[in-house]
Amino acid sequence: MKNKKLLATLAILSSATVFLSGCVQRTSSGKPYGWVYENMAVPTQHLLMGLSQILGNSLGWAIIAITFIVRLLLMPVMLKQSKNATIQQEKMAHIKPLMEDISKRQKEASSDEERMAINQEMLQLYRDNNISMTGGIGCLPLLIQMPIFAALYAAIQYSPELSSSYFYGINLGQRSFALVVLSFVIYALQGWLSTLGLPEAQKAQMRQMMIISPVMITVMTYVSPAGLGLYFFVGGVFACLQTLIINYMRPRIRQEIAAEMKKNPPKKPTPTPVKATEKTTAESTADNTATSAKKKRNAGKQHRNK
Structure with missing residues (x-):
């Protein structure tokens, strides 16, 4: 189930990359146009330019401000999902x-x-x-952020001011290996923080997620302009903060689940009987072999009688 969820998330991110790279069209003179550009890129360009004027004419700080606002608005939803996931983990430990x-x-x-x-x-x-089969985690926060990815990607990619802007020596319109490394490190740190206070068995189950999640973000940062990479990196800082909050809440959640399980012990499922008329493959093969042998014996008898 966890593998399927990871593959689904990877498919969403891959689809987003394909969508973003092909949804903005250009005229013969190179001028961009299309629904995404006109309704998402242009408003985002205006928003970034306006914020940059407030923040010392720095488009980098403008992107950080947008990231801060988006993640702050999503924080209640993401904390609720993380709390639900923690509750599911504790319940699964009991069963x-x-x-x-x-x-x-x-x-x-x-x-x-x-x-x-x-x-x-x-x-x-x-x-x-x-207990939820999905572990209490959904893709809603990621889906909500997809329009933000699209808007920032198109705004940076198709704006001369943004694509040529620098932030602490980093060209926001080009790939930044520094942000690629930083994004990997911050999401690897978030994965490690999520294992603190967990039993060894649960840590072993989460190791795959600890590897795949940073790699996915690293790939997205590598194929995106540095402006979007900056968004990923700052988002990773918020993810670490969110994980620390959940770690602080975990002991109380564990006590509540333990009390609930003590009051209502885990229910053992009733075994589903297999129909007696249904034969296994081995039994069917044995029956076919016996039938064939019987037919051969009967054929031999008839031949001798003749």
Whole structure:
């Protein structure tokens, strides 16, 4: 499930890259036009230029200001999702023995029917104990930020003022290897912070996410102008802050889930019986072999009688 979620997130980011690179058209003279440019890039260019005048004519600080505003507005939603994910993690820790038993029987199943029945037990275990299959995390914050990505990308890419602007020696219109490295480091740090206070078993489950998430952001920063890379990096700082807040809340959440599980112990699912009339592949093969042998014996008898 986690692998599918990571692939889905990667697909969203990849689709965004393709969309952003091909949605703005140019005339024969090179002038950009199109819905994205006129309705997203141009207003963003005006907003950035206005903010830069307030912030000492610095477009870099203007991008940071936009990032700050966007992430501050998204903070309640992202904290709520992170809290839900933490609650799901704590619940799953309590039903882990039941999950391991079902997984073991699923591996030992000898037929497709038996495997399907055991899989239904796993789904029932999740339902009965009010545990989400997605772990409590959704793609809503990422989807909300997609228009911001599109607007900043088009604004920087197709504005001479923005594409030639510098921020502490970094050309905001060109790729910045410094921001590529910084983005990787800040999201790797956020991944490490998210494992603090977790049992070793849960840390092992999160190691894949700790690697894939920074790599995904690094790739996006590498293929984007530095202005968007600056947005990613500052967003990573906010992600670290959000993780520290959740780490502070985790002990209280753990106590609440422990009390809830003590009051209402994890419910063991009722095994789903496999229909007796349905035969396994091995049984069917054995029956076919016995039938063929019987036919051959009967054919031999008839031949001798003749």
